[in-house]
Amino acid sequence: QVQLVESGGGLVQPGGSLRLSCAVSGFSFDDGTVGWFRQAPGKDREFVAAISRSGGDTYYADSVKGRFTISRDNAKNTAYLQMNSLTPEDTAAYYCAQGSPFRAPVETTMVRYWGQGTQVTVSS
Numbered sequence: 001q002v003q004l005v006e007s008g009g010g011l012v013q014p015g016g017s018l019r020l021s022c023a024v025s026g027f028s029f030d031d032g033t034v035g036w037f038r039q040a041p042g043k044d045r046e047f048v049a050a051i052s053r054s055g056g057d058t059y060y061a062d063s064v065k066g067r068f069t070i071s072r073d074n075a076k077n078t079a080y081l082q083m084n085s086l087t088p089e090d091t092a093a094y095y096c097a098q099g100s101p102f103r104a105p106v107e108t109t110m111v112r113y114w115g116q117g118t119q120v121t122v123s124s
Helices: none
Strands: 005-009 008-014 018-023 036-041 046-051 058-060 066-071 078-083 094-097 112-116 118-122
Touching: 005 094, 018 036, 018 094, 018 118, 036 066, 036 078, 036 112, 046 066, 046 078
Parallel strands: 008 118
Antiparallel strands: 005 018, 018 078, 036 046, 036 094, 046 058, 066 078, 094 112, 094 118
16 A cells, blocks of 8 residues: 655754655655645644655745755655754644645645654754
8 A cells, every 4th residue: 555654853953954754655656746744733734845756846835945845766765855944833743745646735635645744843
């Protein structure tokens, strides 16, 4: 079955960086678009970033534009989210998501499969 497994979360100080990874199995990775979402306690799950099948097109929420970078390595069946200049407002559980082949998932309703999430905490 389809599995998306996130890793790389943790505790980081404000201004620091983390790189999240999403290892995908159970389907042909380069047939699907990929997205990252996050959910803070008491808040709705929100879009963070998404990438097309080839990696040629990327999309970002305004709140992370210029600080976060999404990428993918189709040979390794893995997607990444490089997060720089982190602030306490970035604290959340981060979820990897697979979308349809033709539309990168920029809304939760566009997600076909979810990972289990990885916690990111930004605090001094």
